[in-house]
Amino acid sequence: MTRLEQFRTRLNQLRGAIALSPLMLTVLTIAFVLVADNGTFWSIGTQIFSGHLLSFAGYMLAVFFLTLALFSLFAFPWTVKPFLIFIVLLSAVTSYYVDALGVIIDRDMIQNVMVTTMAESRHLITVGFAAHVLIYGVLPALVVACVQLEPRGPVRTAVMPVLTCVVSLALAAGLMMADLKSYASILRERKDFMSSYQPGAPLVGAIRYARMVSRSTKIDVASIGTDAHKGPAYDHPAKPMLTIVVAGETARAQNFSLNGYGVDTNPELEKLPIINFTNAHSCGTATAVSLPCMFSKYTRDDYSYEKGISTENVLDVLAHAGLNVAWWDNNTGDKGNARRIDMRSFTNEQDPRFCDAGECIDGVFLDALKAYADSITEDTVLVLHQMGSHGPTYYLRYPPEFARFAPACNTAEFKSCTPEEITNAYDNTIAYTDHILAQTINLLNAHDRLATSLIYMSDHGESLGESGLYLHGSPYFMAPEQQTHVPMVLWMSDAYKDRFGIDETCVADQKDKLLSHDNLFHSLLGMLDIQTAEHKPDLDIFAGCKLKTQVAANE
Incomplete structure (x- = not known):
């Protein structure tokens, strides 16, 4: 046998x-x-x-x-x-x-x-x-x-x-x-x-x-904001406008030194004339929920998956108003936000400086953004969807020279790392995001022929071991603050503030106000002077911050 x-x-x-x-x-x-x-x-x-x-x-x-x-x-x-x-x-x-x-x-x-x-x-x-x-x-x-x-x-x-x-x-x-x-x-x-x-x-x-x-298999997408039109800020523009909306990934507000964190994770943004909103919160705890929710007209309490995919979002409204709107993605996709606008994926770029093994860090945006800004001749809104701080492989989200906080966890096996190493690796991702945002702002500020602005808001936060939780995606009813408290930053050039009549001091007075993804839809409309019945002034952080000359023009 x-x-x-x-x-x-x-x-x-x-x-x-x-x-x-x-x-x-x-x-x-x-x-x-x-x-x-x-x-x-x-x-x-x-x-x-x-x-x-x-x-x-x-x-x-x-x-x-x-x-x-x-x-x-x-x-x-x-x-x-x-x-x-x-x-x-x-x-x-x-x-x-x-x-x-x-x-x-x-x-x-x-x-x-x-x-x-x-x-x-x-x-x-x-x-x-x-x-x-x-x-x-x-x-x-x-x-x-x-x-x-x-x-x-x-x-x-x-x-x-x-x-x-x-x-x-x-x-x-x-x-x-x-x-x-x-x-x-x-x-x-x-x-x-x-x-x-x-x-x-x-x-x-x-x-x-x-x-x-x-x-939701047979849902027809309902148009919204078809009445949207440009306000007086577009009547006699001296310069084309470029607004960049940065959709952050997995950045939690607690680890921004701008918010009082004891580690210097925002050394470059701290030197720039930005407004840092300290009390902003997310619609969900995972990208699949938060990303479509933050661009939708619905508040977190009203939002659902069915409503999100069956209704156009703020980017569609801006396009209805005649703005050039585009989405650049360095993550897992636009989650339906860019179905009706121009969309470009950066995840498969071959740039050896920023891309490795099918993924790219966010520096991949910068050269393309410089060329894009040089070519702009019309009023434009560009969304950058970051890779940001996506875990568990935090160490892959920044280049070696940004490994500032050490020792850092260089594996996806958190049990092989100490809490300090996990936090250090995550803090390095925040410091790199700080660098990317600062570089983007400097690039925009250098374009004298454009009226430029940038607004950054993360989709959700991250748990780093608090109460035994890691990563994100906890049900909202039990999600810790680390997963829902997100950073939010605004920068506007002088040309932008002048053209849109924005009182920066008034906006800055709201930096500690309770805000959320609910505000993004309406604040973008107010910030960009887009007039539509979909706009709710009570959710627009710019509503009471237009200079008298601009208010008079709107009337």
Whole structure:
């Protein structure tokens, strides 16, 4: 007998020794996943139920039986193994990010994953991730595949899954009713608890995402601001106008020295006549949500994915008014913002100074921007979507000469780095963003033949280990301030202020005012003197800051 034949014989013997019914295999798999892939879930539960062991046990049994009720519907001989293998692999993948980085896998996170690029996602596939998935996913999946299913008669095969579902639901309900008041309070107050349950949270998130997408497959985009027209500032322009809107990436306000941070991350902007808004906040905690929201007419409370993709944004309104509008992208795409305007991607540029392995740092914009500004002959708005501080590979977001804060974390494996190293690497990205913004402002200021301005606002912030959280994408209801408090900076040339009649002192008086992405749509319209019924002065930071001559002209 050959070695291959011996292996097959032993494998068949092993399979014969491990013969289980589909329902028993389902029960054991759920138990494994509950124990092996739910470190965060157990940790939060232990904290919540501290000193109430019996109540904790009842709750966990209820979760077990509820999961069994749902999974038992797949406990047929022809479906049980593929389904359980999928569950084991899914739980291994999601549990790594939940337990290692504090990420919550909800609908918005799944949306973010679905629109990401290979260049971005590959940084999340680390040695630690691969080892975790191998141990907790691949090997258990092989065990499930090798289990031999006990033969059952057709009636029992058809009835048992349904009966198990009904009985399990009854047991789960009974256990919850035993202490309903306490359990209901926990579910209401501690949404992070069930949000960390694997594989329940990602499955629910996937279903919600699929429903959201299915509702928007046949949506027609509604035009807005078709009445938009240029105000008096365009009647007798001495110079063409160029406004650059910089959509930052993953920059948090807490790490801007402009906002009082103890590390000098903004040495170049501090020397420029900018207005730094210290109290600005994001619409979401991930690019897929925040980027379309910040350019939409909807406030955070009113915004939804369906509304965002079915309604034109402020860039369309500016185009309706006759401005030349363009989008340059060095990230994972425009998220629908630039569908109706000129768009250029910089992610695949071949410039060896700034680009490596399918990604570019933001310095790639500068030479192109200089040439673009030299060629402008009409009033123009240009959006620059940065790569910024996108993690976890912060060390890839800046050139070697900007590794100012050391030692820095030079890996995507945060567990291999100290908190200081992670923060140093992130601070280096902020310092590089400071450099890019300052260089852009200097470039604009040098163009005497243009009336120029720049407004910068990040899409969301970032967690650097506070409360065990890393990266971003937490559900907004539980997101820490580090993920929602974002930097916002404004610069205007003298020619720009003169042409648009802007009282810079008045605008600067609002630097500590509570602002958010809600203000961007209306402030761009006010700043650029674009008149439309879509404009809401109460959300426009320039509304009360036009000089008397400009106000009179508008009247």
